[in-house]
Each structure stands twice: as C-alpha cells, then as structure tokens.
Amino acid sequence: MQKAAVEKINDPIASQLAPVGRETVQDRVYSELRRALIGGLFEPSQVLTIRGLADALVTSTMPVREALGRLITEKALEALPNRSVRVPPITLERMDDLLRARILIEGEAIALAATRMTGRQITAIEGLLGEWDEMRALKHKKDVDREVTLNQSFHFEIYRACGSAVLIPMIESLWLQSGPCIRVAIYAFSDAGEIDTAHYHRSIVKAIAAQDAQAAREALVADISRPFAFLRNKLQAEANKD
C-alpha cells in the first residue's frame, strides 16, 4: 500500500461547499481498498492488519475496521479463525468458480446492454478502444496499472448500460474477488508476449454496435476467459513441478 499522501479535510469552507452528503472517511478508506484490490495491489494470501492500514491511510482504526468488515462480506477478503484478515489465496477450484460466475452474470449484463446502448454510449466505448492504441504506440514501458484501469472502464461502461441495479453490484463484487488473480495473470502476460486485449474489446464493440446480444456475450466470454485460462495453465504447471 502506498503511503497515501491524502490529508484530512478540515477546511470549513470546503465542507460547506459540499452539496449535501459529505464523504465520510470510512467511504474514502473503503474506495481506496476497493481500488487496491481490483487493481491487484495486494497479493493473494497477504495478511492485512487494521492498525497497519490505518497508519498507511492516515486515519484511526475505526474507518478501517468497518471497511474491512464490508470487504469480508463481499468475499473480497477472508476472515481467518484467528480473526486476522487476508486476501483469499488462489486455488484452481476458486478460479474456475469465479470464471463461471463471471461468464454467467457479466454475460447476461452485456446481453442486456447490447440491446439498450445508445449511439452516444457506443461512441464512448469506441473512444476507450482508441486509448488502447495510444498505449500500444508508446509501449516501451508496460503500464500495467493503466491497462487494468482501462480494461475496467471499458467493461463497466458497458455494464452500466444494462440497466440493472442488482447485477452491477454483483459484478463489482466478482471483480473484487478476481482482482488479485487477474493482476498475477496480467503480469505473466506482459512477460509472455503481446497484449491483444484491444482485439477482444474490438469484437465486443462490433457486436454491440450490431445490437447482436449473443455475439456480444460470446466475445465477452472470450475476453474474460483468457487471463483465467492463462493463470490456470501457470498454476497447473507449478503443481506438476512439485
């Protein structure tokens, strides 16, 4: 966790300017941890301590423990019987389980979105497609953070168009759970060779533009299955080595 050069907001004028519901410290901590989790900044099996995170985020233990509790109920973190909390370890079974759930739910979301997205919304995700090309243009440094963020924006821009207030939080929960795994896979990708995420995203956009729900679903499945399959092979290779 980076040292988080965030300072507490005590400015009374700023507080008054805030329109109606001030952001609570707990929300900030929660978002911060969420982003770290989805981005894979925590390693699987890593143990987190309340006081440690509180120091890193420059607050007291109070907001941190509530945020941790919330992340535990989302299965983004795991409560050990010792009452310490860690990010869940990777297992083959869990990966397959996560992938199946993601195919099921994100597939449904994109199928719904494919029939509902407006031209404006489609233009937006096409724009994100362009950013992939930009990044490839100056790929001398592989910016994994950027990749993860861009990928996330692309997918959720679509999911938000599905119009389901129930499905979206579930998808967020799934990303939270698979975040640490995915990061490992993306690193492995970068080592292994080409980043062709953009190719998969292009076929998704194509299907959506044609309002072909089934094609969109299949393109999505291909996209999200890839890192899982990659990681699966990696884990099996390691298992066989032992």
Added chain:
Amino acid sequence: MQKAAVEKINDPIASQLAPVGRETVQDRVYSELRRALIGGLFEPSQVLTIRGLADALVTSTMPVREALGRLITEKALEALPNRSVRVPPITLERMDDLLRARILIEGEAIALAATRMTGRQITAIEGLLGEWDEMRALKHKKDVDREVTLNQSFHFEIYRACGSAVLIPMIESLWLQSGPCIRVAIYAFSDAGEIDTAHYHRSIVKAIAAQDAQAAREALVADISRPFAFLRNKLQAEANKD
C-alpha cells in the same frame, strides 16, 4: 424487532470450551439482522437507527454499526444521504430486476446441483417436503414464520449442493434483498387463498431426482416467480387506483 432475551456471554468456562474461534458479538448481531431481513421482519422503507438496534439487541453501538455497514454493502439496506439507513422501498423496477437476477443465478445453481446431488441429499429435501404436509395438516393457524424458514431451508439445501462458493453468497445477498418484498407477498397469499408452495417444491424434487437439470431450472423459476408476480399485480392495482 423483538426484545431479544439474549444475554451477554461472560462465562469464562464457556469461552474455554469454544473450540477455536469464539463467536463475536458483531457476528451475532449480523446474523440476527440477516434473519430478520430475510424473514421480512422489517418493512420496506423502515428506518433503522444504530442506538435503537443496539438497545434491542442488548449491546453497544459498536457491533451494530459494523453489521449495518455490511448489510448496506450487500444492498440489503440502503444508506440515505442524511446518513440514516433504511430497508429499501419496493418499486416495480426493483422487483423485476431482483426476479431476473434470481432466475439467472439460482437457476444456474439448481442446474448444477441437479447433476451433483447424492441420494442422501435428495432424501433430505424430500424430508422437508414432508414438513409442508405436516404444516398443512394443522393449518388452523397460518404460521408465516415457519413457512418462510421452511422455504429457505429447502432452497438452500439444494443450492449448497451446487458446489460453488461464489454463487451461494450471491444468492444469500439476493434473498436478503428480496426478503422484505417476499414477506409482503406471503401475507397476501395467506389472505388470498391456498398455500401451494409444496406443489412447486415437489416438482423441483422430482426433476432433481431424475437428474434433469433443465426441468429443475424451470420448476425453480415457476416457484420463485410466483410471489413476485403476485406482488407485481398488487402493486400495479394500487398504482392504478391512484
């Protein structure tokens, strides 16, 4: 909320007997609220206060606020901009949304379970079927609590057999969210006429016993759609009256 004649456990001997991880107060409060929510003991739009629940559950505010935070992230409760929390109100859109998600996810879970349940597990849910008959036998008093609990046991006995540690928490979250609505529907049912839940459950068992995943899915859809459709009509009738 009932006054909860639960007393704090300070007995040192009992604590030592507890095998490894003592149950924390926070866990107890969380379970208690969960059960109340799924059972529909809280009405939609009802506002909950931390201190009020703390008094009712005979603890300090500490465990309650953490439990509320967790329930809010599961969308079982809703955080208002005033920072007060209430159980989400019923709307037509939300009901349709919830039903679609439940059909999708619980349908998948039961399809998986249908191919994996052992004879022993099937016998267990057949036993639950018998309990419906018992209850019908002495139906002079309509025991809504019992109905809700029995229905829950039946479904989750099946879902637990699907073998997915990812899907089950999502289903629990969905039940948490639809709990308050369902209760309203069940009451309406009891007023309206016959309780034929057992009939639907029987066809589910039949499909599972035949290991027919598709039939099981369809039977499930029929089962869970019913209260939603009922409530839907009720709401629309009220809307038209205005």
Added chain:
DNA sequence: ATTTTTGATTTGTGATCACACTTGCATTGA
C-alpha cells in the same frame, strides 16, 4: 542442538466519549 516455557509485543474487539449534523418542537414575531 532441540524442545519447552515464559514474557513482551501485537492485534482484534467492544465500550465510551466528543463532535457535528440533523430533526422536531416550542417560542417568538409579524
């Protein structure tokens, strides 16, 4: 050298306090 024990440190949990914000009601003014 290995194991056991003991003591110090760390950690999660629950309670309590202080503060800011909201809400509701009563008093005051026109």
Added chain:
DNA sequence: TCAATGCAAGTGTGATCACAAATCAAAAAT
C-alpha cells in the same frame, strides 16, 4: 393564525481506551 427563529434531543462518525487472545522471541531445560 401562521411563519420564522432558536433551542433541545437524537443520530452518525471518528478517536481513544481497556482487555483478551494470538504471535513472536528469547531464555531455560532437557
């Protein structure tokens, strides 16, 4: 009579403290 103001009670949030359990390290015993 009604609206506006102001005061009081109630509420969520964050910080801090006390305590028990777990962890780790060093020292003692085998």
